[in-house]
Amino acid sequence: MNGGGEGLAAPATSGAAVSPLEWKFSQVFGERTAGEEVQEVDIISAIEFDRTGDHLATGDRGGRVVLFERTDIKDHGGHRRDLERMDYSISRHPEFRYKTEFQSHEPEFDYLKSLEIEEKINKIRWCQTANGALFLLSTNDKTIKYWKVQEKKVKKVCEMNVDASKSMENGSVASSMSASSKPYLANGACKESPISSPSNDTSFPSLHLPVVTSQETSLVARCRRVYTHAHDYHINSISNNSDGETFISADDLRINLWNLEISNQSFNIVDVKPANMEDLTEVITCAEFHPTHCNMLAYSSSKGSIRLIDLRQSALCDTHSKLFEEQEAPGSRSFFTEIIASISDIKFAKNGRHILSRDYMSLKLWDINMDSGPVATFQVHEYLRPKLCDLYENDSIFDKFECCLSGDGHRVATGSYSNLFRVFGCSEGSTEATTLEASKNPMRRQVQMPARPSRSLGSLPRVLRRGADNSGADANGNSFDFTTKLLHLAWHPSENSIACAASNSLYMYYA
Template identity: 80%
Template sequence: MNGGDDGGVAAAPAGPPPPLDWKFSQVFGERTAGEEVQEVDIISAIEFDKTGDHLATGDRGGRVSASRRDLERMDYAISRHPEFRYKTEFQSHEPEFDYLKSLEIEEKINKIRWCQTANGALFLLSTNDKTIKFWKVQEKKVKKISDMNIDPFKAVGNGGVASSSGSSSPRPYLANGGNPDKSYHSLSNDFSFPPGGIPSLRLPAVTSHETSLMARCRRVYAHAHDYHINSISNNSMVFAKFNSLSLSLSSSSDGETFISADDLRINLWNLEISNQSFNIVDVKPANMEDLTEVITSAEFHPSHCNMLAYSSSKGSIRLIDLRQSALCDTHSKLFEEQEAPGSRSFFTEIIASISDIKFGKDGRYILSRDYMTLKLWDINMDSGPVSTFQVHEYLRPKLCDLYENDSIFDKFECCLSGEGMRVATGSYSNLFRVFGCASGSTEATTLEASKNPMRKQVQTPSRPSRSLSSITRVVRRGAESPGVDANGNSFDFTTKLLHLAWHPTENSIACAAANSLYMYYA
């Protein structure tokens, strides 16, 4: 893969980069031996911001946690991987109940997306199945009054009258030096202090303590989706004017629009308008019995503001251009891999469903994850993927068992490195895999989400640079034992690594194993 360059011939190619040596960096929320994990604490979303200095996670309890890179350690050349520090946590969503449909709405956070920063404040979008919220996270100094005005041990009563210990005068004095026997108008004529002053009189001192991140909900975008929201994505800039639709989306600045997608529709929003959205994709048939596929993921192009891609349960990716029509019921490009004759089975369509797609940083490549594989697509070539990576091919003989325990419907995420030379995704037994996607690369590293990431290594045959045919898959799976990995270790379907994110500029990965967030660097 040559990044986004599509012209000229590279001089003296140096070959693919060597495999990375991954090391453990830090962990948040590590479990002790035998500790039971609460369902609400399981992490369900991870997202770096564009700078990589902030990291947000969401969990099944509807909470969003924000961590910030320790910028102080970045000044030292010795520290190659500055650690993140926990900063704040806030309750983003609460459990709800739809009385019209008699449906419980979980508080679980499905997706988090960082937005443009402004005036030192951070902004992010978070969504559960039905409602999207726009949050402002700002650093504020906590101010406290360190001293009370009157010493309670020396004041009389509630501090109304105080006398000086060094005074021999029998006349009482107020805390402010006034005489209680005089009226308000005569206080100025009888303003006196006792000899030696009033020791109990102290001015309040206001001090600034440590700073903390405070979260405030700016907007709530609700009642726009009949089905579960599976994706939200920020637009790189404003691409159109919708004055005729009364959406007031015109004259918006960079990054003020975003999309949200559910099973059948994709809606376009303006960040400042929460009560209206524009439906740009609708795949709902007139008769629901004719429904053959649903939308599984959607994402804006990173630089072309008029383009977005969405994937389906049939394993296809559609690229649409928002300039073509108001309702994008037709696609400009379709990416799908053709089935080999005679290879179809009961599980073919289930494992072909794409659970996640990501654009590369330059926007030329799209990474997709289905149940068994990662595929890398070139948007300039719709005949098939340029590379296919086998994630856990040794599970193919166990598809029946995976179907019976519903594991076959697990939705694994995927991510690309900032320079676009590597891709990563998760698997079972809290394992995740990193593949090199440069031309000629055979890098395929398996790591475990633990403090010793290299403990389990799965050796796989060299991967060809082009897409694999179904015949190749049949030959490969015959050499592996069902139910165990390539090292003979038993496979645990109850522990799965679904969510992970790659730092935008460095070789650093954050991944979630149940309620624990592990971070690695290379």
């Protein structure tokens, strides 16, 4: 089960070594049958647990958001407070069920720029719940939407009041009304007629009234606000602030600060656009708020650096308070250096002390109090270094893999090709490095990663080959497939449980 600790640098957390986890398959949603062709719109493009871990949201390329809810807590009468007091290491089998789905975004066309805007969901972020309603943000390339999902009672007509007693009562009312009306003669005189007792008269039909009931409940998703016209480039990330009132959105060159209640105005807090676009050397790839300090946020760049900024310093935060980047080894620069150094995702640890970053080749763990270099480095794709030319040819080298941390900070995880994902232990003395396949029977693999690449980057040909392969083998002889990739995954906030997306399927594992 353990793949050794190759590429593991200094320990990230102090304390005794934590024993490796034994991962087990839990559930799968949207499983494909053998030979079934997957529609492009069904491929999952975003995953996010809410703060309690009781709800999970996924977004797909078709612009839909699907919500799942935890059922094993309700079924067994568990309470959230009891669960928070439980030991984190206790193995529990989480069970989720489909809750609802809604169409979040539709394809659009920007007539001013003659650009088609895809409906694909780039990111989903949960907001604070209130009065039993769920709130979340979802975004495509240009538009952010704020959704409220709430149970509403469905009113429907279940029956007519055809009860005999009710009929008699209605008949009495009708007869009394009819009896009170007096016929008039042609000359205007009133013809008096004896009024019979209404209670004894049954010759009038019953007045039927519908009975409306509201017993059933239905989940209704309503778009509360639309935040638009604030980004010239594609939105790559959104992040909620711990104050519960604001959030940020980031594209290649700018980061905007929004108030949840105000959709027609945002504040530009970071702008890296040069006066002359020819001088552009790096772009913003991801941005995230600190989990507890509402004045701090971090953003990563295509050059492999992470900048920590403090909103208290100035309104425009173009100057960072801290810069985290790893120095290049002398003589190691090549054609691919900047491409593989680009950070595709960053995540703050739950305690806010560490930042996890994912570039194409590795995971890096940073201590925000130590900007000299990462405290731990985990090699994920080192065995692909000899194939960088092929990866460039088929555009796989530009794939953006996400990363996540466990709630206790003892482990980190990320995805890879062939629908594999990797879990590393980052506590002191840990050698945990497990590779699993997203399937009902997760096959544990030991991917041997050499300390040094078999070929130096300098020896790679500058003239790139055409017709590159889509498949190959790692250093241990295991075949891998560039066409299947596990890009999106999320760790449960308080348990050892992982949700990951392989194409249109959502797999869940626990340990």
